[in-house]
Every structure is written in C-alpha cells, then in structure tokens.
Amino acid sequence: MSTQRKAVALISGGLDSLLAARLMLDQGIHVEGINFYTGFCVEGHTHAIRKKDKAKPKRNNALWSAEQLGIKLHIIDIIEEYKDVLINPKHGYGANMNPCLDCKIFMVGKAKQWMEENGFDFIITGEVMGQRPMSQRKDLLPVVVKESGADDRLLRPLCAQNLAATLPEREGWVNREKLLDYSGRNRKPQMALAKEFGFEDYATPAGGCCFLTDANYSSKLVDLWQARNKKDYELDDIMLLKVGRHIRPEAHYKLIVSREDGENKFLSGYRKQFSTIEIKSHNGPLTLVDGELSENDMQQAARIAARFSQGRDAEKVNVTVTSLNGETSNFDITPMPASEIKQEWYV
Numbered sequence: 491m492s493t494q495r496k497a498v499a500l501i502s503g504g505l506d507s508l509l510a511a512r513l514m515l516d517q518g519i520h521v522e523g524i525n526f527y528t529g530f531c532v533e534g535h536t537h538a539i540r541k542k543d544k545a546k547p548k549r550n551n552a553l554w555s556a557e558q559l560g561i562k563l564h565i566i567d568i569i570e571e572y573k574d575v576l577i578n579p580k581h582g583y584g585a586n587m588n589p590c591l592d593c594k595i596f597m598v599g600k601a602k603q604w605m606e607e608n609g610f611d612f613i614i615t616g617e618v619m620g621q622r623p624m625s626q627r628k629d630l631l632p633v634v635v636k637e638s639g640a641d642d643r644l645l646r647p648l649c650a651q652n653l654a655a656t657l658p659e660r661e662g663w664v665n666r667e668k669l670l671d672y673s674g675r676n677r678k679p680q681m682a683l684a685k686e687f688g689f690e691d692y693a694t695p696a697g698g699c700c701f702l703t704d705a706n707y708s709s710k711l712v713d714l715w716q717a718r719n720k721k722d723y724e725l726d727d728i729m730l731l732k733v734g735r736h737i738r739p740e741a742h743y744k745l746i747v748s749r750e751d752g753e754n755k756f757l758s759g760y761r762k763q764f765s766t767i768e769i770k771s772h773n774g775p776l777t778l779v780d781g782e783l784s785e786n787d788m789q790q791a792a793r794i795a796a797r798f799s800q801g802r803d804a805e806k807v808n809v810t811v812t813s814l815n816g817e818t819s820n821f822d823i824t825p826m827p828a829s830e831i832k833q834e835w836y837v
C-alpha cells in the first residue's frame with residue numbers, strides 16, 4: 491500500500507492558494523493549511539470597524555478557504571519575527587513598503603520548518619509565474635526556493651508545468667500532468683477554475699494580501715518611523731495606521747482623528763495609551779494624540795480636531811483634552827478653517 495503523502499499549504503485567504511490546495515486534494519494528498527498572521531493583513535480589519543463597510547462580509551478569509559476545502563488550518567502569529575523582514579528586507583521593497591520577496595522567502599522557510607516538525611512531505615503555494623511583479627517574477631521564483639531552504643519540496647500547482655519538476659512530481663506523489671501552467675497577470679483561468687470547483691464569493695483583494703502594498707498605508711508607516719527616528723513598531727502602531735485621519739501638524743506630534751462612529755469606538759480602546767481630544771459642545775470625533783503637546787500645541791490640536799466636528803462653522807467649540815496621566819483641560823476654541831489645515835499635514 492502506498493503511503494499517503496502530506497502537503498502543507500500556505501493559505502492567504504485569496505483565490506490562488508485556495509485553488510492550489512484543492513488541486514492537491516484532488517490528487518489524494520493530505521493537505522493542511524498554514525496562515526501566517528503579520529498584523530498587516532487586509533481582510534476583515536477595516537471592514538469590521540467602519541460603518542460604511544458594514545455590508546461587506548466580516549470573515550477570516552483563510553478560515554473560509556479552509557472550510558471550503560475541508561482542511562485543518564493552522565493560524566500562526568509571526569508578528570515579532572516578521573519585524574526583521576519588514577525593517578531590513580534583503581531584497582528591498584516593492585512599489586510601496588511591501589517586502590514581498592523577503593516575505594515569501596520567510597513564509598516558505600517557516601512552512602518548511604513546520605513541515606519537518608510535523609512529518610509532512612512538501613509545501614504548496616498558490617504562486618503563479620509572472621503574476622506579481624516582485625515576488626512571482628520568473629527569475630525570482632527560484633530565489634524563494636533557494637533562500638527559504640525548501641528546495642525541491644516547494645510545489646506550485648498553478649504553474650508547475652512551467653517550472654522544473656519538483657520532488658513530489660519526480661517521486662510520483664503527484665501527477666505532473668494534472669498540474670497547471672498558468673502564467674502572467676490574467677486572472678481569467680483562475681476564475682474559470684473556481685467556477686468549475688464551485689467556489690463562489692472568494693476574496694479578491696485589489697492590491698495584495700496585506701496593507702504594505704497600499705500607498706497611503708505605506709506613507710503612514712514611513713512617517714511613523716521618521717517621527718520616532720527608528721524603524722520599529724508594535725502591533726498597536728500598525729493597527730492604528732489602518733484607522734482614522736492621520737494629521738501631523740508638527741514633527742513632534744500626530745493626531746489620529748476618527749472618521750465615523752465605528753472608528754470612534756475602536757479608538758476609544760486606546761484612551762489609556764494616548765492623550766485624547768474630545769469635542770464636548772457638538773458631535774465630533776475622538777482624536778488620539780501621538781506625541782507630547784505643549785500649551786500652544788494643545789490649542790492647535792484642539793482647533794484641528796474641532797474642524798472635523800459638527801461645530802466646524804461655530805464661533806466657539808468646547809473641547810476637553812485628557813493627558814496620559816489623566817489630567818484634563820477644558821476650554822473653548824475656534825475651529826481651524828479648512829484653508830489653514832495644510833495639505834502636507836495629512837500623512
């Protein structure tokens with residue numbers, strides 16, 4: 491009797507990894523998924539917070555993929571280890587702050603470690619040759635193989651026929667003939683295959699699987715590092731970059747102004763970690779202050795915060811500033827006119 495071979499699949503929550511895993515299941519391979527949590531994942535987070543996105547499904551797409559496939563999913567927190575990948579990417583960044591090639595190498599390397607520890611035989615990913623400019627370029631796919639240490643135990647079922655045969659193919663664990671030869675940016679073949687398999691309502695993130703491919707998010711991250719004079723972050727920092735308007739009127743402080751009720755509630759959870767500005771006389775946003783405020787700064791910050799309240803055109807607006815040690819100052823200010831809020835303050 492032949493041994494049933496086991497593959498660990500990198501499951502991002504997107505369509506490609508879903509299809510790659512399904513192709514392996516159809517070949518009788520035992521598949522379990524790994525989803526790495528970096529903190530930058532797009533799915534769920536902003537949709538879960540913002541009221542305007544309420545209609546969008548709040549689900550963990552990786553878990554949804556596993557459920558569609560009927561496989562076990564291991565969600566692994568790599569927040570700490572991932573810092574070095576993002577802060578010092580050997581292969582640099584993509585169009586924004588996305589270190590995709592280093593990220594792939596790191597994740598495949600982690601999957602290899604998991605594979606060895608758990609007695610699995612090979613790794614599969616949903617990579618498609620030429621689909622993404624940074625990590626899936628034809629000449630870069632071998633870099634992932636080599637630098638991750640996965641060597642020929644890394645199988646990419648969606649484009650395997652364009653690549654040299656891997657160990658699972660050579661050993662006959664999987665039938666190479668039934669693997670695919672996708673390449674390039676055209677998503678139609680994947681969509682047709684999804685239809686064939688009966689997968690509907692799969693996630694289609696526009697930019698990529700994480701916020702690091704987003705230009706606005708990336709500029710906020712760069713601003714954070716510049717303001718702190720070091721490239722470092724905690725999970726709270728990167729969560730907050732996903733929420734609110736970020737305004738830096740002075741180098742030494744930044745305001746995070748909520749844009750709506752859902753964000754107000756989310757930011758309320760950070761009251762103990764930041765000074766806050768609340769508009770008392772009108773409906774208005776909760777504002778977190780990242781940095782130290784002098785007396786002058788306090789006036790300026792409160793005037794900006796009031797600009798985003800319903801009292802924006804009022805003569806006076808009453809605000810309360812609560813500092814980190816719990817001291818409060820209550821005063822009236824005139825909201826800053828829109829024309830005085832400089833464009834370059836928006837991070």
Ligand code: SF4
Pocket residue numbers: 588589590591593594625698699700701702703
């Ligand atoms: S988009 Fe983000 S998670 Fe995906 S490979 Fe690039 S850096 Fe990694």
